[in-house]
Amino acid sequence: MTSLYAGLIDGVLTGAVYALMAAGLTLIFGVMDIINIAQGVFVVLAAYLSYVLAVHFGIDLFVGILFTMPALFLVGIAVDWAFIRRLPARDRTTMSILVTYAVAIIVEGVLTVIFSVNYVQLRAWYVTRSFHLLGFYLPYIYVFGFGMAVVLMAAIYLMLYRTRFGRSIRASLQNRQAARLIGINVDRVSTLTFGIGVAVTAAGGMVFGATTAFNPNSGYDLISRLLSIVILGGLGSMAGAMVAAISMLMVEDVVASVWSPLWSEVVFFAALVLVLTLRPQGLFGRSFSRAQ
Amino acid sequence: MKGHLKQLLAAGVMAGLMGVALAACGGSSSGSKPIVIGISLSLSGDFSADGQAYQRGYELWANYVNSHGGILGRQVKLDILSDASSPTQVDTNYTKLISLDHVNLVFGPFSTLLTVPSSEIAHRYGYAFVEGAGGAPAAFAKGLNNIFDVSLPVADYMVPLVNWIKSLPASERPKTAAYPTSNDPFTEPVIEKAKDLLQAAGVKTVYSQVFPAEDTDYSPIAQDVAATKADIVVLGSVDVPTVSAFMEAFEQDHYSPKAFVAAAGPDQGSAFVSAVGAAETDGVMVPGGWSGTYQNAQSKAMVKRYIAKYGGTPAGVNADVAEAYSVGQVVDQAVTHNKSLSNAKIIKYLHSGVILSSVQGPVQFNAKGENGRAVGFIFQWQGTSGTEFKQVLPTSDPSSVKILFPKPYWGN
CATH class of the missing domain: 3.40.50.2300 (Response regulator)
Structure with missing residues (x-):
């Protein structure tokens, strides 16, 4: 029973961080119909930026997000300008997979040249310490990461539902053509959305880098997991990303603890197939196809 | 007319002699062509850190050999392809290296996971497959006669x-x-x-x-x-x-x-x-x-050259470097002994029970291709x-x- 509770707690804490990494992916798809395969590499890029700030400038990992988030926003804008906006409207989604994969390889190559393939990990006092609560050791890094994920997801929610720009995003998300007709600059909204989608990985990347040794190639293991989360949650749904990420990690962690680690992914993917069979659009996805 | 015939005969003889001379020149020029060794390494993906350490080991060996006259008087050239740590890509790489690039020899990739499929490709084409990171039983389970692991058996x-x-x-x-x-x-x-x-x-x-x-x-x-x-x-x-x-x-x-x-x-x-x-x-x-502080003359010399090139300390040298280096040393000794690049002869020689030397210590292959002398x-x-x-x-x-x-x- 203790293993079960430990698995549940661990799943919730780590799931929120994965939700943060997946949030940008689902936001970008929702507004732009772009499947950003480079999201995993952007997480790694964020981890490296945090590493540089911590090691060379002595900036705390959480404070560093104030710098890495704008930096990644600019990276997102640049990638959109250089590659994404040039994609033809026809086959945009399919082409985006190839183009963002190429972006991932470019970013990975640049990181390899700068940092080499040697693994590094982010360090701070809260990375290896924990506190005791109700019979469990709760690592500070996961608790802080969970808190930050909740705050940032709430901020994204408020931006989407309480601001004029958010209304533009949601309008573009529902129907790009209609949004254009009512005067929304859909291209500008798309560019900013891509920037925001990449920027939110800054926080997830920092926690990833603090809990895992990483090198420039570490993004590939992540992307399959992030795609699974957004597909389960429903492409374009922020709430879906949160619920799916926490569900995924909880299922995996509980199965790993109670049954066998070898079955944890099998059980999750079996559940994913089952959900998609019953609800092809995912838990919170739209059941209609967008009018282009 | 007779004079013309003589001139024609003389020209023919000259042309024949020149042809023979050219052929001879061609022979000697092929003798100075580099020995091309094909290798697939995980330069990206999950094994990239190991793959790049292996690359350093292979290159360090090739540089040393080339600075000492090469093998059989010919320089060594490494043809390295990246397999992105994928067992599928490693298959493709070795097939290309052997059947399209016609490399003279092949060296193994990193990990047992990639050694198993690639050794089969090499076996299909009759190439000796000397490697340093495929020491698990799975690598020898198919009973291939061309696989040789220079490192310590994993079990x-x-x-x-x-x-x-x-x-x-x-x-x-x-x-x-x-x-x-x-x-x-x-x-x-x-x-x-x-x-x-x-x-x-x-x-x-x-x-x-x-x-x-x-x-x-x-x-x-x-x-x-x-x-x-x-x-x-x-x-x-x-x-x-x-x-x-x-x-x-x-x-x-x-x-x-x-x-x-x-x-x-x-x-x-x-x-x-x-x-x-x-x-x-x-x-x-x-x-x-093996470790960077291993008390072996060849190992010490290699570590010295490694640090001169890449910096660091003996403790900081990745064991993968020595494994890759040992592969080169073993093949070098086989080729030099046979005075031939024939892969069939290399396989036969390595199965003969001969004791070879490497930076990891002595190497002697058993019937399966494991290094029975490794400590x-x-x-x-x-x-x-x-x-x-x-x-x-x-x-x-x-x-x-x-x-x-x-x-x-x-x-x-």
């Missing part, structure tokens, strides 16, 4: 550790052990054999689980291991991130086993230290057949500087220093 990795534990007085001997391992053809035989031997020696198994090699969240597994409070942890790891994640989770759970041994990861020198932090390395152990050691990081990587087992070896047991508490 014996933990034998020095088991023998040492058995030699301890009962009061000091660990009572319980945990064996978390990734589902990799390299790690599972290592961990299974260690578990069987330690169980037979009376060390109770309190945790034994296999986890997916692609896992990105090890915390629930590490927490379960920590909950057992096992005296020793024998981790079936293939890379640094796995070791690092377990160490971090153990520290978060305030759990510090008396001994922590990882199948791979801590042998990656400075790459391991940079990932886990120098202070955390104290007491961590890893099995293997297993246990190495341990000692101190908090991240520069002291010591051979600690077997205790009978004069190069072994005193083992740090129990391991200092993490976080101190």
Whole structure:
């Protein structure tokens, strides 16, 4: 029973961080119909930026997000300008997979040249310490990461539902053509959305880098997991990303603890197939196809 | 007319002589053509750190050989392709290297996972497949006659550790052990054999689980291991991130086993230290057949050249470098002995029972292609500087220093 509770707690804490990494992916798809395969590499890029700030400038990992988030926003804008906006409207989604994969390889190559393939990990006092609560050791890094994920997801929610720009995003998300007709600059909204989608990985990347040794190639293991989360949650749904990420990690962690680690992914993917069979659009996805 | 005929005959003879001369020139020019060696390495993907260390090892060997006149008077040229750590791509790479590029020889890739499919490709074309990182039983299971592993057979990795534990007085001997391992053809035989031997020696198994090699969240597994409070942890790891994640989770759970041994990861020198932090390395152990401080003349000379080229300390040199270097040395000796690049002759020679030398020590292949002369050691990081990587087992070896047991508490 203790293993079960430990698995549940661990799943919730780590799931929120994965939700943060997946949030940008689902936001970008929702507004732009772009499947950003480079999201995993952007997480790694964020981890490296945090590493540089911590090691060379002595900036705390959480404070560093104030710098890495704008930096990644600019990276997102640049990638959109250089590659994404040039994609033809026809086959945009399919082409985006190839183009963002190429972006991932470019970013990975640049990181390899700068940092080499040697693994590094982010360090701070809260990375290896924990506190005791109700019979469990709760690592500070996961608790802080969970808190930050909740705050940032709430901020994204408020931006989407309480601001004029958010209304533009949601309008573009529902129907790009209609949004254009009512005067929304859909291209500008798309560019900013891509920037925001990449920027939110800054926080997830920092926690990833603090809990895992990483090198420039570490993004590939992540992307399959992030795609699974957004597909389960429903492409374009922020709430879906949160619920799916926490569900995924909880299922995996509980199965790993109670049954066998070898079955944890099998059980999750079996559940994913089952959900998609019953609800092809995912838990919170739209059941209609967008009018282009 | 007769004069014309004579002139024609003379011209024909001249042309014939020139042709013979040209052919001779051609022969001698092909003799000075470089020997091309095809290699597929994991320069990206999960094994990229190991793959790039292997590249350094192969290149260091090739540079040394070329600076000493090459092999059979010909320079060596490495044709390296990246397989992105993919068993599918490694197949494609070796097929291309052999059937399209027509390389003279091939060297092995990194890991048993990639050695198994690529050795079959090489076997199909009759190429000798000398490698340094495919030492698991799976690599020899198909009974191919062309595969030769210059390194320590994987299954014996933990034998020095088991023998040492058995030699301890009962009061000091660990009572319980945990064996978390990734589902990799390299790690599972290592961990299974260690578990069987330690169980037979009376060390109770309190945790034994296999986890997916692609896992990105090890915390629930590490927490379960920590909950057992096992005296020793024998981790079936293939890379640094796995070791690092377990160490971090153990520290978060305030759990510090008396001994922590990882199948791979801590042998990656400075790459391991940079990932886990120098202070955390104290007491961590890893099995293997070589370290940068290995007392062998060839090894010392190679380490010196490595540091001259790449910097660092002997402890920081990745064991992969020596494995790759040894592959080159063994093939060099075979080709030089045969005075031929014939792969059939190389295979025959390496199966002849001859004893060869390498930076990892003597090499003699058994019928399966394993190096029967390889000696297993246990190495341990000692101190908090991240520069002291010591051979600690077997205790009978004069190069072994005193083992740090129990391991200092993490976080101190």
